[in-house]
Amino acid sequence: MAAFWKLVWRNVLRHRRRSLLTCASIGLGLAAVMFGQSLMKSIQRQMILKSTGVMFGHLQIQVPGARDPKVPDKLLGNSRRYLDLLAKDARVEAASTRLLFTGLVYSAAASRGLLICGVEPEQEKRLSIIPNYLTQGRYLGESPRDIFIGDKLADELDTYVGEKLVVLAQSKSGELNSELFRVAGLFHSGSLSFDAQIAYVPISMAQKLRGAEGQVSYVVVRLTDVDLSLEAAQEWTERLKDFGVRVLSYEDIALEIVGVQKFEDAIMIVALIIIFSIVGLGIWNTISMSFFERIREFGLLRAIGARPALVFKLLVAESALMGLLGIVSGLILGGWLIAYFGRYGLDLTLKEAMSYFIPFEAVIYLHPVWRLHLWAVFGSFTVCILASLGPALRGARLAVAKALQHI
Template identity: 30%
Template sequence: MKTLIKIAWRNIWRNKLRSLVVICSIILGIWAGIFINGFSYGLNRQRTLEAIQSNLSHIQIHDTAWSQDPNIANQLQQSASILRALEDNPQVKAFSSRMLLNGIVASANGNGGAQITGIEPATENRLTGLAEKITEGDFLADKKNKILLGKALADKLKARIGSKVVVTFTDREGVIISGAFKVAGIYRGTSSQIEQLKVYVRQQDLQKLLSENIAPHEIALLTSSLETVEPVQQELQRQFPDYTIQSWDELSPELGYADEIMGTMLYLIIGIIMLALSFGIVNTMLMAVLERRKELGMLMAVGMSKRRVFSMILLETLMLSLCGGPLGILLGFLTIWYTGSTGIDLSVFAEGLQSFGISSVIYPSIETSFYFGTGLLVVVMALLSSLYPARRALKLNPIEAIRTI
């Protein structure tokens, strides 16, 4: 076997240029595959994390009736106990309560449907970092009847900082309630849909407009990591069995599906690249076999078994692929590692990306297991690519070695 390996290795380098072209194509193919996958995975992961950070949070708590009927009446009556429980849970990083009312926001220049979100500014900022998303004006301060509009809605209403807008919604009895608010700030959301939909006011200002005291409709929280979401959710469900407590992937199943689909897609992409590469390898090895007809025939004539001839071609293909494969994986790893820490700035396309809920700087990343999976695919590709050339080698007639003058 040692000599067979030695012969196979030396055979690869008989035509250096041809082998180097194949090796380079394997390196580039695998590198490109890993990078595209890292980019897509990073993009998706970022989209998920941003959706969690800015909008969904890890867990949301609602009244059980809320999911069927998001009505003002379906409040979290035990919100005070829930907030205390969250305060005491060391795995909860941040939380905030929200009043959610559907209504209309109107200015002198237009109007639009909106979800009026009554927040506690300090806790909301800790949870979602809302203050950092203000691009014009200020975050909600102590002054009463201030409102935050999304950039898209502000543009639609032609509202500026200090503009007056009227917020209209209905109370539990269906009585229409209106209130005037001054635009304190304009925020940029993860998507233009969010910017159109969500406006933020202080809970106490909403409370004053309503004739009765209402409890929050939603409590959102972040846990210490994605891994602690499930245990915290289970703990809360045990403590508050009458409420609906949902994790981010239950609230937005498409994000969870995207993660699952991405996992399959990553292997599909690299599989397609490998398939394309394997044609190049088959072609090269076939050339190598046909060029060496005499030599292979001689080997069989002098007593080299078909099994050994087959193994030799198989080894040559495997070595050729294994010269390029690990280098491609290493190059891919280094690229992902570097761009994963510096990020890839796509601000040129930022507008387009924002409508999909993606920020302009992408941090490619990939799970470690993917590198091992790719390595395994290289070996499988090499073995499959070697079958046809090796079979052709077996069909050679030893007489050819003697007959050829």
């Protein structure tokens, strides 16, 4: 066996430049795949963290039958019992209630239509990242008539911290209710949807405006890990099946985010097919050239008693060796790229594209996704083996007499 691999190694080194180019193509292809996988999953991860952090949470408990799960039109009563049950789950980091509805906000200078979000101020700090975007004033909590708005909405209303605003909304009975608020603080998330179209008020005042005392749109839950969302949603659905409610994970609510993820995954699959095809052609070309240059050598091997299987194994082993060398170099290069951009970040233009929907950072910090990277390694090696089968089969079927006559 040692003699066999010594022969394989010698054959690979016979044309060093060609072998080096082949290994380089495999390595660069694998590094590109690893970088693409890491970039795509890092972008998707940030989309999930931002969307769950600003609005959706990891889980929501709602009344079934709502037309839009983002802003349920059916209200949930007796929310305290769900909060008490959730408090006993070690996976739950925070849970609270929200009441969402549309309304009008008036200042002395202008008026705007917007989404009113009634929250429990202290709990919301543990659930949402919106309080972290505070730029002026303070967050909710000191007065039931506080209102927390985006800086873009403040500009449109020509209002400032400390000034009064009137919020007008339709109650459940169809009557128009209005309440006076004072601007407690301004935030800037970088998202047009949040900075110009949403206002946060204490949930007690939101219930008063809506005429929905003791009722909420949903119970929102933040888990210790977003990856537990699907498992927890299924478990809580079973536990609450007799309560007349439904438990949704963020994937059931943020359908746009899920759609973007599926689209990006499809693009990645197409890119993988293209890169692996290029790698496969490179290996096939190298092994084919090696075969044609050594036809007489293979004929001599057969003439002195070597079996066809030996020729087949030689060519496949040469391809496997170049594949392994290329994979090692690709892992080193790909790992270095991911580590570098994981530390220093990659500046993308996605912030402007995504900012209408959710706050999105301009700099993406990559992280390895070893489950996918290992599949890329397996795919690269498999392509190397498959690409060598054609030339290897031709070598195994080679006629000895014709091979010895080959020049």
